[in-house]
Amino acid sequence: MDSNEVLYDVIVVGAGPSGLAAGLELAKGNASVLILDRKQEIGCPKRCAEGLSNRWFDIMNLKPKPEWAVQEIKGAVLYGPNGKDVKMKSENALGYVLERKMFEKELAINAVKLGAKILLKHQVINAKRENGLVKLEVEVNNEVKEFKGKLVIACDGIDSLIARMLGLNTKNNLNDTDSGYQYEMTGISGYDENCLHLYFGTQVAPRGYIWIFPKREGTANVGIGIGAYVSNETKLNAKEYLDRWIQSQPGLKNGSIIEVNAGGIPVGGFLEKMTADNLLVAGDAGHMVDPIHGGGIGIAMEGGRLAAKNALRALKENDYTDKNLNQYTQEWFDTRGNELKRRLKSRHLLEQLSDDDFNYLAESITMDEALAIGNGTLSKTDMAILFTKKLVKRPGLVAIMMKYFQ
Numbered sequence: 001m002d003s004n005e006v007l008y009d010v011i012v013v014g015a016g017p018s019g020l021a022a023g024l025e026l027a028k029g030n031a032s033v034l035i036l037d038r039k040q041e042i043g044c045p046k047r048c049a050e051g052l053s054n055r056w057f058d059i060m061n062l063k064p065k066p067e068w069a070v071q072e073i074k075g076a077v078l079y080g081p082n083g084k085d086v087k088m089k090s091e092n093a094l095g096y097v098l099e100r101k102m103f104e105k106e107l108a109i110n111a112v113k114l115g116a117k118i119l120l121k122h123q124v125i126n127a128k129r130e131n132g133l134v135k136l137e138v139e140v141n142n143e144v145k146e147f148k149g150k151l152v153i154a155c156d157g158i159d160s161l162i163a164r165m166l167g168l169n170t171k172n173n174l175n176d177t178d179s180g181y182q183y184e185m186t187g188i189s190g191y192d193e194n195c196l197h198l199y200f201g202t203q204v205a206p207r208g209y210i211w212i213f214p215k216r217e218g219t220a221n222v223g224i225g226i227g228a229y230v231s232n233e234t235k236l237n238a239k240e241y242l243d244r245w246i247q248s249q250p251g252l253k254n255g256s257i258i259e260v261n262a263g264g265i266p267v268g269g270f271l272e273k274m275t276a277d278n279l280l281v282a283g284d285a286g287h288m289v290d291p292i293h294g295g296g297i298g299i300a301m302e303g304g305r306l307a308a309k310n311a312l313r314a315l316k317e318n319d320y321t322d323k324n325l326n327q328y329t330q331e332w333f334d335t336r337g338n339e340l341k342r343r344l345k346s347r348h349l350l351e352q353l354s355d356d357d358f359n360y361l362a363e364s365i366t367m368d369e370a371l372a373i374g375n376g377t378l379s380k381t382d383m384a385i386l387f388t389k390k391l392v393k394r395p396g397l398v399a400i401m402m403k404y405f406q
């Protein structure tokens with residue numbers, strides 16, 4: 001039978017981390033599942049710096065494998081606007097830089113082993129409801145084919161067109177979107193290869209940071225994420241900021257570029273609702289990204305898995321209405337969304353600080369305190385005590401912090 005004549009329980013659009021995690025969970029639950037992607041190779045091009053902390057391996061029950069967990073990461077070095085650095089390094093691995101192409105292929109292989117079907121070079125160009133089902137129009141080699149499903153999980157990344165075609169507003173606003181640009185470089189040196197390196201400052205990366213994520217000896221993802229609105233104000237785009245900075249780095253400027261990646265990152269603007277009739281949305285398409293550092297691989301996988309669990313429940317109940325599916329939104333906020341909302345608030349606070357404020361904080365706050373603020377794990381009272389102690393000499397900063405406590 002031609003694949004487009006089959007009625008699938010669930011069609012997942014997008015074979016990135018969220019779509020593959022959803023597909024795997026659905027196949028595990030014995031649903032018939034089709035995963036469509038417009039790319040011609042899973043995981044490629046990557047649009048990602050490929051960093052993933054151990055926390056996500058635990059949450060997703062994954063064991064790092066040398067084929068795709070290519071660089072052990074034991075810490076991070078933060079560089080302030082005045083060039084001073086704060087280093088935090090542990091004895092043990094805190095996470096890995098991945099070869100995402102290999103990682104996602106493994107997720108895909110596992111999903112297919114359990115019964116999922118994947119079709120590449122299949123671009124969904126239209127989605128509509130018909131007789132209680134969803135009909136997708138899909139462009140394949142200049143032909144349009146139709147696929148039907150009881151449910152669709154939209155995992156189509158930041159563009160998030162599928163959800164919008166089915167009536168769910170997933171538009172990103174400019175203030176909560178970052179513009180990312182990155183080179184995979186080789187023949188570079190001058191940094192600790194067991195650490196992530198993050199560079200801050202309005203001259204370096206306004207409303208964002210530059211990163212070096214080491215991948216193997218002499219090779220790293222070197223990239224930048226800045227507020228998407230920044231270029232309007234400074235007339236420099238993400239690539240120009242990155243190129244300028246690389247030229248100022250003796251260990252990098254003579255390196256060779258072996259891959260170029262660019263992409264948007266939804267860093268906030270969480271959706272109040274992540275379902276509609278016959279539809280669930282997950283991953284970047286549902287704005288499931290950490291608003292402080294822009295990491296989304298782990299959150300996307302977790303979101304995809306949760307969407308799939310709710311899809312399995314709806315299949316069992318034979319009820320594909322928004323009303324029934326929307327339990328997923330609440331579950332996502334309970335497991336992850338509320339934590340990310342707190343982190344968004346911390347980011348809004350950090351955005352108000354000047355380079356001088358950053359330099360002052362870098363010198364007065366310990367790494368553990370910085371991590372607690374960034375992770376949103378301090379209560380408001382503890383934050384107030386911390387800042388009252390640290391900021392007595394800086395009334396301007398106290399005023400900014402007070403706004404945060406209101």
Ligand SMILES: Cc1cc2nc3c(=O)[nH]c(=O)nc-3n(C[C@H](O)[C@H](O)[C@H](O)COP(=O)(O)OP(=O)(O)OC[C@H]3O[C@@H](n4cnc5c(N)ncnc54)[C@H](O)[C@@H]3O)c2cc1C
Pocket residue numbers: 013014015016017018019036037038039046047048049050051052122123124125155156157158159161180181182223261262263264265282283284285289294295296297298300
């Ligand atoms: C420069 C940059 C660096 C980053 N670095 C990190 C990092 O170090 N660590 C981290 O955790 N996160 C990082 N992120 C974020 C991370 O890449 C994303 O959060 C993650 O990829 C989201 O996964 P996803 O499955 O939701 O979407 P995606 O990975 O974007 O996958 C979406 C898929 O949908 C497919 N698709 C889209 N539209 C259609 C259509 N109409 N029909 C068929 N298929 C379609 C696409 O081809 C794609 O394969 C970075 C992002 C950027 C841009």
